[in-house]
Amino acid sequence: MIREERQFTVDLAVIGSGLAGFAASIFAINRGIRTAQIGNTGAVAYTTGYLDLFGRLAADQLLDDPWRGLRQLAASQPQHPLARVTEAEVRAAFDEFVAFLTEAGVPYGQAGERNVMALTPAGTIKPTLCVPSTMQGGVDALAARARCLIVDFRGLRGFSARQVVANLRQEWPQLRAEQLVFPGMEHGELYPEVMARSLEVPACREELAARIRDVLGDADVVGLPAILGMHHPHLVMAEMERLIGRPLFEIPTMPPAVPGIRLREMFEQVFPTRGLTLIPQQKVDAVRFADEAVRLSLADSYGPIAISAQTVILATGRFLSGGLLASFDGISEPLIGLPVTQPPSREGWFREQYMDKEGHPVHTAGIVTDADFRPLSAEGGPYDRRLFAAGLILAHQDWIRGRCGAGIALASAFRAVDAVGRELARSGGQSGKHQSAEGRRDV
């Protein structure tokens, strides 16, 4: 059969579709850089929707003021990716990212001066910087210890109103739990995704609102699992609030959860309309640094694709996403073969105590870069001027302990895209056209 290879020529290729990859693409298209992004869903699919900047400096030190925390970090861990960017860059990165999400139909509150205390699926509380606007009501209700009803649904695993109430009763006495049957889903296991889509149908909203009104009691505000629509959730929420007559808020659920799917579907729909070439659900097979361009090769179900890029941002994440590979001989970076800084031997990966307060050395393994987030070669200089790295693949950070996943992703992507812009200007690579050039060739 006669088949075609699809060819794209771009200024920037972003490899990876986690938060770092999406953020890099947003910053790039906002700067008029012709961009292609490749990668299948990473950890974004599991997100609560909260964007953490920096929540914990040491094991038992939750941060109220993340900005102060960053200044402390700069002193204690100067190699940490968040210590290598300026506060102004971090602020600009969050503002630009959040503005994009909001405009694209998944509104977020702005980054403030302080962390907010937000509800987790289990009914514990965690510090974070930005929350989706549908979840802001939970932050406020908790702060005010409002008279609040939490509702869950029969058959929905991964969210229990009773558990939330049990965990918070001590400090939030006016909290009450109710269980309802979701309209049209009387039997079997329920998925938040299905419920969210169903609430996009007006008849379902009316029926659910009626059921909630029946158990409202004296509640001034109602918390629901995150099911208020998949697209334009704030509109679904506003409509439900009108029908119920009380303010609502969403609480994240355990994966598979709606907030991650919302972000992903939004990106997949919005990016192409902004001139970005998005190749979702595929992995780059090989990267070759030729003189005139960096050549990426991959294939989707339709056939081979060749991307020729002036610059590349590697945002392939850690072990779970395939950005790093752990094997018997140590940790490697499988796509390009970049050097990975790591403990000298496997024995040094973990400390003896699983819950050790110092964390485990393996978690800080990763790619070492220069100040512009260019990965370094074994000799110490940039591996290639045109290559940058962003996100959790970077070394010298332990994002789980630091509660700083989104912070690292956004801030490093911001600096890297800035450096990409400078590199393009230097090499005269940027053509000023926003659309990527596209061609086809029979193979």
Next chain:
Amino acid sequence: MSEATIPTINFRERAIELLPEGASFEACLTCGLCSSGCPASGLANMDPRKFIRMAMLGMDEELSTTPWVWLCTQCKRCQHVCPMNIDISQLVFYARGNWPDEKKPSGIVRSCQLARSTDSTSAMGLPPQDFVFVVEDVLGEVREQQPAFAELQAPMDKEGAYFFVNQNSREPMSEPDEMVPLWKIFHLVGADWTYSSTGWAAENFCMFSGDEAAWYEVVKKRVDAVNKLGCAVWLNTECGHSYYTMWHGIQRFGLEANFRLENLVSCYARWIREGKLPVNADWNRDGIRFTVQDPCQIIRKAYGDALAEDMRFVVRKLVGDENFIDMQPNRSANYCCGGGGGFLQAGMTDQRRLYGRRKFDQIQATGAAYVLTPCHNCHSQMEDIGHHYGGNYRVIHFWTLICLSLGILGENERTYLGPDLAGIGL
């Protein structure tokens, strides 16, 4: 009931064979995104994550015999949303093939048998001479009754024609007038095309029966027919799985095909861009709203979003930007309608409608009066769930709306239009 038993498959072993490196079942994180996004979840007490877990646990007998393999439409949505890119549809295909014919849903088996019973490869068993007759007959009538189309052509077995056009059997069998709008479109753009008396049919249920040899046989016959006429392009009509079974079959069986495969939707888009099809939305003065259904067989499973964009370009031109509304989710993330995978032929009506409930909700959420789709299966299923769940939308082919917009839609070519459109341009 027959006495035949279903042999037990070793699913773990098969998975290692069938799934690409890195996407094996061992890589499954049990995150549940697949099940959450699969309309067949919960049917027959099964879902994709459970299927994988049972396979890992070696529960081969249960999996070999579960009727769920006939309820999964092999739409590959689970793979699309899986962070590890795991594809269970290949194992479902394999499991289907493992059922003895007597135990498989008889409708699917029968459709495959019929496709092999004549050189037409028609799943309705329409033989070549009958197809030729119907085409000639309808053509004669149009030439006589529609003076603007006195010169209309429907070439048969024309060697060296650029396009080899296939044809879903539903039209020549039961609604022959529905062939005419497409002929008119070809006429207008001056396409060099032909039908073939052999290998002309579109549908191919042999793939859905899991019968690899039969699938091969049908695709082979079609490839031979195109090669014989020396056409440059096999042009797929408004039908989803016809494309996938041919495209995927040619690669899978390593067939020598000296032509390219194309879809009508991309041709419509091209012809509109080139000005050959001067469609417009002036007829839609009342702002009637339209949505589109992305058939997974040509979008998610084959072309990806490029074709989905062409489809939206065509629709927007036809109905007006402001009258088009997308279903959510859409494009490669769209849900299968529930008519695919042979579901419509399999006779399991209740389950098919439960599966289709998601599609129904999606359509309802748009508030559209019409759904356009370039797939006959999607078409029938969406009509059926619409009636069943009390929807008030209609489903139409692209060719109907294109001809309506151009003012060349004949009186007998309006079966699927509602009263709001039935009189326009007559």
